[in-house]
Amino acid sequence: KRMRVSDFRGSSALAYEADAVLMLNNKYDVVARHHLMYNLAKAEKFREWAVLTVEKNRSGRDGIDLEFQKRFEQGRFEPTGRRVAEQLVDERVFVE
Structure with missing residues (x-):
């Protein structure tokens, strides 16, 4: 479940x-289930990433999803992030 x-x-x-x-x-x-089903190697790669969501921003835009690679063996995240390309969901099941 996606934390809100x-x-x-x-x-x-x-x-x-x-x-x-x-x-x-x-x-x-x-990430939406259809991104996980057909490519198991890619699905495992998703475990190396965290999604930062701007839920509220009184001074600017909100609803922005960024992803950062985890480097927990070094106790940090990779400082260069990017916008999430895949579709995200609140629950694992996504209905179009």
Whole structure:
């Protein structure tokens, strides 16, 4: 399940008071299922990435999904990110 602001306790106050809300999810968990089914090697590569979503931005755009490669053996993320090319979903099942 994709983590959203509404998943937090007191989310209405958080959404109201915060100037910016960023959410971090594992890419494998939030990418649409059809990206995972036909290419297992690519699906495993998704485990190496995290998706940063700008849920709220009072001073600019929100709803932006960026991906960063995990480098947890070094305790960090790769500093150069990019926009997510694949379709993301809130639940694993996606209906067009």
